Amino acid sequence: MSRSTSAAGTDPGPGTPQDPGAAARRTGRPRSAAADRAILGATRAALVELGWSRLTLGDVAARAGVAKTTLYRRWPGKNELVVDALAELFDELELPADGGSLDADIAGVVLQFAALLERPEVRTALMAVVVEATHDDELRTRIRRAIVDRQKRLVLQGRARARRRGELAPDEDPAEAARQADLIFDVVAGTVVHRTLVSCEDVDPAWARSLAALVAAGLGAGPADRT
Amino acid sequence: MSRSTSAAGTDPGPGTPQDPGAAARRTGRPRSAAADRAILGATRAALVELGWSRLTLGDVAARAGVAKTTLYRRWPGKNELVVDALAELFDELELPADGGSLDADIAGVVLQFAALLERPEVRTALMAVVVEATHDDELRTRIRRAIVDRQKRLVLQGRARARRRGELAPDEDPAEAARQADLIFDVVAGTVVHRTLVSCEDVDPAWARSLAALVAAGLGAGPADRT
Amino acid sequence: MSRSTSAAGTDPGPGTPQDPGAAARRTGRPRSAAADRAILGATRAALVELGWSRLTLGDVAARAGVAKTTLYRRWPGKNELVVDALAELFDELELPADGGSLDADIAGVVLQFAALLERPEVRTALMAVVVEATHDDELRTRIRRAIVDRQKRLVLQGRARARRRGELAPDEDPAEAARQADLIFDVVAGTVVHRTLVSCEDVDPAWARSLAALVAAGLGAGPADRT
Amino acid sequence: MSRSTSAAGTDPGPGTPQDPGAAARRTGRPRSAAADRAILGATRAALVELGWSRLTLGDVAARAGVAKTTLYRRWPGKNELVVDALAELFDELELPADGGSLDADIAGVVLQFAALLERPEVRTALMAVVVEATHDDELRTRIRRAIVDRQKRLVLQGRARARRRGELAPDEDPAEAARQADLIFDVVAGTVVHRTLVSCEDVDPAWARSLAALVAAGLGAGPADRT
DNA sequence: CATTAATCGAGACGGTACGTCTAGTCTTCAG
DNA sequence: CTGAAGACTAGACGTACCGTCTCGATTAATG
Numbered sequence: 001m002s003r004s005t006s007a008a009g010t011d012p013g014p015g016t017p018q019d020p021g022a023a024a025r026r027t028g029r030p031r032s033a034a035a036d037r038a039i040l041g042a043t044r045a046a047l048v049e050l051g052w053s054r055l056t057l058g059d060v061a062a063r064a065g066v067a068k069t070t071l072y073r074r075w076p077g078k079n080e081l082v083v084d085a086l087a088e089l090f091d092e093l094e095l096p097a098d099g100g101s102l103d104a105d106i107a108g109v110v111l112q113f114a115a116l117l118e119r120p121e122v123r124t125a126l127m128a129v130v131v132e133a134t135h136d137d138e139l140r141t142r143i144r145r146a147i148v149d150r151q152k153r154l155v156l157q158g159r160a161r162a163r164r165r166g167e168l169a170p171d172e173d174p175a176e177a178a179r180q181a182d183l184i185f186d187v188v189a190g191t192v193v194h195r196t197l198v199s200c201e202d203v204d205p206a207w208a209r210s211l212a213a214l215v216a217a218g219l220g221a222g223p224a225d226r227t
Numbered sequence: 228m229s230r231s232t233s234a235a236g237t238d239p240g241p242g243t244p245q246d247p248g249a250a251a252r253r254t255g256r257p258r259s260a261a262a263d264r265a266i267l268g269a270t271r272a273a274l275v276e277l278g279w280s281r282l283t284l285g286d287v288a289a290r291a292g293v294a295k296t297t298l299y300r301r302w303p304g305k306n307e308l309v310v311d312a313l314a315e316l317f318d319e320l321e322l323p324a325d326g327g328s329l330d331a332d333i334a335g336v337v338l339q340f341a342a343l344l345e346r347p348e349v350r351t352a353l354m355a356v357v358v359e360a361t362h363d364d365e366l367r368t369r370i371r372r373a374i375v376d377r378q379k380r381l382v383l384q385g386r387a388r389a390r391r392r393g394e395l396a397p398d399e400d401p402a403e404a405a406r407q408a409d410l411i412f413d414v415v416a417g418t419v420v421h422r423t424l425v426s427c428e429d430v431d432p433a434w435a436r437s438l439a440a441l442v443a444a445g446l447g448a449g450p451a452d453r454t
Numbered sequence: 455m456s457r458s459t460s461a462a463g464t465d466p467g468p469g470t471p472q473d474p475g476a477a478a479r480r481t482g483r484p485r486s487a488a489a490d491r492a493i494l495g496a497t498r499a500a501l502v503e504l505g506w507s508r509l510t511l512g513d514v515a516a517r518a519g520v521a522k523t524t525l526y527r528r529w530p531g532k533n534e535l536v537v538d539a540l541a542e543l544f545d546e547l548e549l550p551a552d553g554g555s556l557d558a559d560i561a562g563v564v565l566q567f568a569a570l571l572e573r574p575e576v577r578t579a580l581m582a583v584v585v586e587a588t589h590d591d592e593l594r595t596r597i598r599r600a601i602v603d604r605q606k607r608l609v610l611q612g613r614a615r616a617r618r619r620g621e622l623a624p625d626e627d628p629a630e631a632a633r634q635a636d637l638i639f640d641v642v643a644g645t646v647v648h649r650t651l652v653s654c655e656d657v658d659p660a661w662a663r664s665l666a667a668l669v670a671a672g673l674g675a676g677p678a679d680r681t
Numbered sequence: 682m683s684r685s686t687s688a689a690g691t692d693p694g695p696g697t698p699q700d701p702g703a704a705a706r707r708t709g710r711p712r713s714a715a716a717d718r719a720i721l722g723a724t725r726a727a728l729v730e731l732g733w734s735r736l737t738l739g740d741v742a743a744r745a746g747v748a749k750t751t752l753y754r755r756w757p758g759k760n761e762l763v764v765d766a767l768a769e770l771f772d773e774l775e776l777p778a779d780g781g782s783l784d785a786d787i788a789g790v791v792l793q794f795a796a797l798l799e800r801p802e803v804r805t806a807l808m809a810v811v812v813e814a815t816h817d818d819e820l821r822t823r824i825r826r827a828i829v830d831r832q833k834r835l836v837l838q839g840r841a842r843a844r845r846r847g848e849l850a851p852d853e854d855p856a857e858a859a860r861q862a863d864l865i866f867d868v869v870a871g872t873v874v875h876r877t878l879v880s881c882e883d884v885d886p887a888w889a890r891s892l893a894a895l896v897a898a899g900l901g902a903g904p905a906d907r908t
Numbered sequence: 909c910a911t912t913a914a915t916c917g918a919g920a921c922g923g924t925a926c927g928t929c930t931a932g933t934c935t936t937c938a939g
Numbered sequence: 940c941t942g943a944a945g946a947c948t949a950g951a952c953g954t955a956c957c958g959t960c961t962c963g964a965t966t967a968a969t970g
Contacts, residue, residue: 028919029961035921051362056951067922072953128358130424134351135278140427148425182428183437186421187414194417198357198375199409200367210410218441258941283930294943299932482945483935489947505816510925521948526927582812584878588805589732594881602879636882637891640875641868648871652811652829653863654821664864668899709914710966716916737956748917753958 031074038064039071043085047121052128057081079132079139082125087146089116095157102162102219106212107205109154110192114203117196127197155185168219187215258301265291266298270312274348279355284308306359306366309352314373316343322384329389329446333439334432336381337419341430344423354424382412395446407446414442485528492518493525497539501575506582511535533586533593536579541600543570549611556616556673560666561659563608564646568657571650581651609639622673641669712754719745720752724766728802733809738762760813760820763806768827770797776838783843783900787893788886790835791873795884798877808878836866849900861900868896
């Protein structure tokens with residue numbers, strides 16, 4: 001498990017774990033790590049049962065066996081809490097084993113991302129916090145750091161793998177390459193989200209292959225042996 | 228203005244204006260059409276200022292100079308009201324003038340859709356109601372009818388135009404064709420939404436052309452027989 | 455029942471009952487008189503069971519079968535609510551039937567006042583609101599109007615009766631008379647309160663006669679026939 | 682300073698200073714006497730600023746520069762803390778110098794007690810703890826020992842002095858004498874409290890003389906044999 | 909002098925009540 | 940019957956204190 005950002009909450013100040021050697025929080029009773037775990041777990045469970053809009057922090061606290069204050073000490077509100085609760089799931093995203101071709105790799109990423117989006121807690125909450133971030137800059141950067149960047153990494157790794165295989169030409173203009181990677185990311189993630197949330201249809205392997213083919217073709221990736 | 232669906236709200240039964248000949252509501256004071264307009268306008272204004280989650284119906288009623296009762300007589304709740312307020316904007320979507328090629332047509336649709344999504348009230352509210360619809364079937368149909376189908380029409384019209392131009396082969400398998408149209412729709416709409424809401428970057432013509440090129444290439448639309 | 459001040463609450467504005475003929479509250483649903491009664495009754499019941507410091511407005515609302523908002527619409531807080539709840543009891547104070555002598559009349563007043571103070575809701579709450587009024591001018595005037603003046607009236611009536619009987623000389627200096635009435639009032643009320651709350655002993659007729667004798671002697675009241 | 686009772690607080694068991702010879706607390710760091718003083722002082726200061734109901738122990742601790750733990754180690758709660766904070770002030774009560782007559786002595790006591798009650802911390806807190814004691818027997822005894830008995834002593838001393846002067850007949854029936862002393866105590870203390878808290882008027886020497894005259898007359902203290 | 913054990917500051921913890929806000933309904937009067 | 944006004948029930952909100960607890964760091968008196 002690689003995340004180290006979240007759960008530091010409202011007032012991480014000096015002394016959060018990723019601040020080693022610093023004059024960490026010396027004094028007072030330390031925060032309970034068990035409470036952190038219980039709260040994030042309870043949040044996901046409540047999302048599954050109630051959905052985003054019926055989720056209340058009082059209920060989360062009760063499920064976690066924790067006082068409301070304990071919750072508010074760590075997160076400023078529902079939005080931030082849910083972002084961190086989701087982030088723990090996105091931690092597990094990894095580039096699937098090499099599928100042998102760009103098509104196959106993309107399809108693998110699509111399926112993995114879709115599997116995440118089909119979890120009811122993600123389905124109900126992911127876009128909800130994105131919507132909230134519309135009017136909240138801090139929340140937006142929190143989402144970017146905790147969730148978006150984690151996904152984007154897969155796109156970059158996949159591109160690198162395809163270049164190694166010779167399916168994609170080496171980057172000539174780095175800015176252009178970044179632009180293209182961003183586009184791919186928006187296409188893959190956006191399409192999966194739209195399919196799942198707006199069109200309300202499941203992502204099956206056939207659909208994933210269609211999308212992957214479309215993207216790969218759009219990238220002008222010839223078959224690997226074309227070199 | 229072409230819509231005729233909405234604004235019938237809670238109690239559409241007999242008596243909606245477009246229900247001629249029926250034993251329409253005979254008696255009592257008729258509902259004020261001015262109130263309808265004021266409410267939908269106030270809803271959009273409030274969305275711009277407050278965003279989705281801070282929007283309250285009491286506030287909308289106050290802005291519209293209308294009693295809460297009047298509002299609840301027409302719409303069952305915040306979700307439905309906002310869908311109708313957005314729908315008025317989506318009414319204006321039309322397939323842009325023929326750009327001469329599939330690429331150009333797609334880019335035109337992308338830009339038009341992006342222009343809508345960059346309006347703050349749409350940005351904040353569109354996905355919000357979609358999220359709410361996750362647990363609400365009626366709302367989902369309402370959104371589909373008032374918003375989604377209106378967009379999808381553009382995709383179908385664009386495909387038809389491309390086939391007339393000879394860029395796309397005529398449909399062989401109608402089911403396959405529908406599946407492809409759905410994919411295109413998810414790709415275009417999903418990517419634009421993701422770019423706008425998650426990546427938080429504006430859609431400029433260059434980006435629109437990139438996306439259009441990717442989609443067109445993915446469709447296997449060569450410059451076609453035009454070569 | 456003579457009171458007409460209370461229960462108008464926070465925002466009596468124009469239109470409270472005692473503002474007849476004025477452009478009274480014309481519009482909107484009128485406040486429920488039943489709720490008023492239920493709340494004040496529930497307040498007294500809760501005081502009896504819980505005492506002042508454990509009394510919570512949420513509990514009062516629940517007992518009254520009323521929402522908390524209904525309660526806060528009428529009273530700004532616990533202090534004011536309790537003052538009005540007590541005031542209804544003090545409404546019933548009246549000068550006892552003529553006892554034939556100043557002594558007897560004073561003893562009657564003492565007993566009547568003591569009977570009120572021995573009710574558990576009064577015992578626990580009366581001085582509590584007085585204490586709160588230490589830092590709250592508005593509360594102080596509310597107490598004065600709703601409770602204190604109602605008691606003081608008895609002193610004035612008793613003095614008048616004694617003068618009619620010839621036990622007390624007619625007032626020569628009105629200012630001096632007022633000062634004396636105030637002193638009597640502080641002595642009678644203060645002593646009974648102190649006996650009841652601080653010394654924690656019941657007021658029996660014998661004690662009442664002792665106090666009455668002391669006060670009457672201090673007033674220099676000869677027996678009535680002394681004229 | 683004569684008090685030696687308080688400050689033993691929660692855990693007086695073995696080890697309070699006045700528990701000599703016992704197997705007193707032998708080991709460990711002794712409690713800071715400075716903290717005791719700081720806490721009681723901070724309590725009075727906070728009472729002056731905030732009044733009884735807004736006084737919080739967290740605030741007292743902060744003012745005293747002390748942790749909440751330190752405070753709770755010594756006193757079980759707000760009530761007991763405030764009683765001890767007030768008690769330090771009542772320690773200073775003494776029977777004023779002989780005024781030459783019962784009247785004058787009573788007036789002196791009245792003025793002295795009134796001076797105490799006009800201190801804002803006493804005004805707001807004295808009756809507050811009495812009210813709390815309504816439902817708390819332990820607190821009632823604590824108040825009686827720390828405050829009430831200290832005042833009552835003055836009444837007894839004053840009566841003794843008056844008897845020595847010949848203004849009062851020697852006690853015939855001790856029970857009757859006790860009853861009379863209690864009455865006097867309730868009259869003097871109760872009246873002063875009522876004047877100060879309920880009527881909200883200052884006690885000036887003229888008023889004190891009026892009250893003293895009334896009480897002395899009621900006691901049947903003629904100028905006695907002095908005539 | 910080292911040990912020992914209670915104290916200290918700091919602050920997290922589970923609770924409870926607060927007073928406010930919003931949702932959606934109901935009740936009154938005016939047109 | 941509509942519409943404005945506003946009271947109504949219900950319940951979540953985020954905050955404030957309570958009194959307890961867990962830390963690491965001081966201190967005296969004891970050994």
